Amino acid sequence: MGLPRNPFWFLPLFCVILTILHLTPHSKSADDFTTIVYKGCAKQTLSDPTGAYSQALSSLFGTLIAQSSKAKFFKTTTGNGQTSINGLFQCRGDLSNVDCYTCVSKLPILIDKLCGKPIAARLHLFGCYMLYEVSGFAQISGMExxxxxxxxxxxxxxxxxxxxxxxxxxxxxxxxxxxxxxxxxxxxxxxxxxxxxxxxxxxxxxxxxxxxxxxxxxxxxxxxxxxxxxxxxxxxxxYPNGAPKRSASASFTSPSSSSSSSSTPSGPGPNTGKTVAIILGGAAGVGFLVIFMLFARGLVKKKDGKCG
Structure with a gap:
């Protein structure tokens, strides 16, 4: 059986496969420990004409990130006198050291992006959080x-x-x-x-x-x-159908940024979309290979026919 005369006969099939792949939901794990939960930024900005605060803050961030590869919690102070800054980080208790480091490493950049350089800031991701405050910053109750x-x-x-x-x-x-x-x-x-x-x-x-x-x-x-x-x-x-199995860096739900979200934690596991994408991707690859081989075979036969 010969190939259709239209050399682009396979394009509709190609478009259908691309559409299926495009509509397949991308895997978004519900246990992403780098999801932002909330931020708290003081209204007062650091007054830093000499750059002493910026230097102390940079040193603080560097120390906290370095410690996150070997500890789940660390608290320290950098700077001198009135320009000293207190800070800490903490990772969720079930995170590995690698995941803790990955999580904490993102915090300074996000704090700068979301808060700028206030006199105090706190940022929670789902797997870790970090806070800092200049010396003398008003303390709040631990129960607040x-x-x-x-x-x-x-x-x-x-x-x-x-x-x-x-x-x-x-x-x-x-x-x-x-x-x-x-x-x-x-x-x-x-x-x-x-x-x-x-x-x-x-x-x-x-x-x-x-x-x-x-x-x-x-x-x-x-x-x-x-x-x-x-x-x-x-x-x-x-979880009406039972809680999913946990991994070292997993948790069962990510906090919603809205207090009235209609989403529920039940349903298929977080890797379902990924599995479907892999299956469809493999099928698409096989389909493309078959199409290419048929197309090449047709060209060879056409060429042989012309030479004969």
């Missing part, structure tokens, strides 16, 4: 709420809030012997809590229990929520 996110509506049916409250209660109890980071689950409700690295055990438990109470009040029947206090934060997520 900095940010909340309540996502989705109650699709858990009757008894969901009881399940969530039981899971959150277990979180509060578990923090007492967790070294500042604890995760657990109950009846498809996954919870996580972490305290700042220099907070004592009793203060950590008190902070987390306060955050739990705020979550119950602020998020109501939402199926996912995050509460960030100054010295600790918690999150919970409901």
């Amino acid at each position: 709420m900095l940010y909340k996110s309540c996502s989705g509506t109650n699709i858990g049916g009757s008894g969901f809030e009881e399940k969530r409250d039981t899971a959150l209660s277990s979180l509060g109890n578990g923090m007492s012997s967790s070294n500042g980071f604890y995760t657990t689950s109950y009846e498809s409700v996954y919870v996580m809590g972490q305290c700042e690295g220099d907070v004592g055990a009793s203060d950590c438990v008190e902070c987390v229990k306060t955050a739990v109470q705020r979550a119950q009040v602020e998020c109501g029947s939402s199926i996912a929520g995050q509460i960030y206090l100054h010295k600790c934060y918690i999150s919970y997520s409901y």
Whole structure:
């Protein structure tokens, strides 16, 4: 059977395959620990005519990034006297050293982009956070709420809030012997809590229990929520089909930037789109190869026919 006379007969098929690949959702892992959660930027900008503050801040960032390759929490001071700057970073307790470094390395650039150079700034990514403040900056209570996110509506049916409250209660109890980071689950409700690295055990438990109470009040029947206090934060997520397996750098949900998001953590795993893309990409590659071989074969036969 000969090829169609139109030399571009394969273009419609080519366009169809490209359209399928274009419409295939790109993989966006829900456990991306570099997702921005929130920022806090002081209104007052650094007055730095001599450049002393900028030098101290640059030194602070460099020290924090260097330490993030071997520690999950580090706190230090750079500069001298009135130009000294206090700062710290902390990574989520289940991140590897490599992921911690990757996460923390992004923070100084993002702080500069989102805040400029204020006298104090704090930026939380899903896997880590960093803060700095000039010497003498007004301190706030460790229990002060900095940010909340309540996502989705109650699709858990009757008894969901009881399940969530039981899971959150277990979180509060578990923090007492967790070294500042604890995760657990109950009846498809996954919870996580972490305290700042220099907070004592009793203060950590008190902070987390306060955050739990705020979550119950602020998020109501939402199926996912995050509460960030100054010295600790918690999150919970409901998975009616069971929580997905975790990896060293994984978590079950990314905090939404909106407190009224309609998205839910349930559904196919984060790699589904990637798998489909790989399958379609392989099929497309085979299709292109077959088309090319048929086209080349037709040209050879046409050439032989002319020579015969």
